[in-house]
Amino acid sequence: MNILLVTMEMNIGGAETHVLELALSLKAHGNNVYVVSSGGTLTLELEKNGVKHIYAPLKDKKPSHMIESIRTIRKLVEEYQIDVVHAHARIPGFICGIVCRQTHTHFVTTIHGIYRVNFLLKLLTNWGEKTLAVSKDIKEYAIREYHLKPENVFLTINGINTEKFRKKDAVVEDVRFNPSKFKIMHVSRLDKESAEVAEALMDIVDDLNDQIPEGVQLIIVGSGNHYEELIKKSVGKGNIILTGARTDVDLLLNHADMFVGVSRAALEAMASELPVILAGNSSYGQGYQGIFEKDMLELSQNTNFTCRDLEKLSLEKLKQDIIKLRQEKTEEMGKYNRKIVEESYSIEKMTQDALGIYEG
Secondary structure, eight states: OOEEEEOOOOOOOOHHHHHHHHHHHHHHHHEEEEESSOTTEEEEEEHHHEEEEEOOOOOOHHHHHHHHHHHHHHHHHHTOSSSSSEEESSSHHHHHHHHHHHTTTTTEEEEOOOOOOOOOHHHHHOOSSSSEEEEEEHHHHHHHHHOOOOEEEOOOOBBBBTSSOOOOOOOTTTTTOOTTTTEEEEEEEOOOGHHHHHHHHHHHHHHHHHHHHOOOEEEEESSTHHHHHHHHHTTOOTTTEEEOOOSSSSHHHOOEEEEEEOOOHHHHHHTOOOOOOEEOGGGGTTOEEEEEGGGGGHHHTTTTOOOBBBBOOHHHHHHHHHHOOOOOOOOOHHHHHHHHHHHBBBHHHHHHHHHHHHOO
C-alpha cells in the first residue's frame, strides 16, 4: 500500500512523534510510506529509517501557503500513486480533503486534541471519510462538534516505543545532572500557551530545594516561542536546567527520579518506570490530576493522560505532591506504570488501528 502521512510540522511534540512512530511501523509492515510537513527535527529520524520526507508549508493558514501545499500534495498523490492520505491536525485535514476530492483518493484523519470551534473554523475543517481519535473524550467531541457519524469515528492510541523508552543505564554527558539531588523532569513544547507547567515548576523549585533534604534539580526539555523567556527566568538558579529540543529523551528520562507533565511525554516516562504527576496547561483546557495511581487509570485514559476538564493547576498542590512522591517507595509504582504502557499503548496496536481504517 502507498501511504501519505500529512502533518503541520515534524518538530518535537506528541502528534509529531505519533506520526514518526506510525510511519516507521507502517514501513516495517511492508508499506511504502511518505511524510509531508513543514519540516523539523524529526525529519532526520524519518530519513535515517528510510521514510521519505517532503516539504510543504503546512504550518499556517496563509492562502499562498495553502495553495502551494495543495499543489505539492496533489503532485505526490499522482506521482507515487498514493492509496491512502492520512492527515493529522486541522490545516492538513482541510488541504488534504481538497486534494483527495480532486484525485478520488481514500482520505482519513487522526484527531490529536480538542480545538477551538466556530462557524468559520468548521468550514475549514475536514476530518475525512473515517477518523481516528486518540481518546474517548476527543471521539465524543468530534461527533458532537463536527456532527461526524459515530460509525466513522474510531478510537486509537499514542503508541509508545517500549524498546526505546525503558529503564536502562544511560549516560548523557552534555547535560549537567547532579546525581546526589532529587531530579524532576518535564518534557513539552515550550510555546507561550504550553509552558504553564514548566513555569509552575520553576516558581516552586526553590521551595522544594529547601524542603527536600538532598536538594532538587529541575530538568525542562523542549523548545518553542517561549523558550527564551524561560531561559531569562532561570538566570541565577543553578538548580534548573533547560536542555532545548532533544531527540534523546529516552536517555534523559533515565536520569530522572520523577516526571511532571501530560500526554505522550507522560506515557514515555511511565514506560521508563518513572512515577508521574499529571499536570497540564489551562490554554488547552487541561488541569491538574496529581500523582498517577492505579485508581486513576480510567480517568487518565479517557483524556489521553491530558487532565482535560479537571481543576486548574495549583502551585501548592503540585509542591505537596512532589514532596509526597519523593517520600514514597516508587519502584512498584514505576513497574505498574510500565505495565500499563506495555498492555495498552503499543505501537503495534496503533498501527493496526490505522491499517484497519485504511483497508476497511
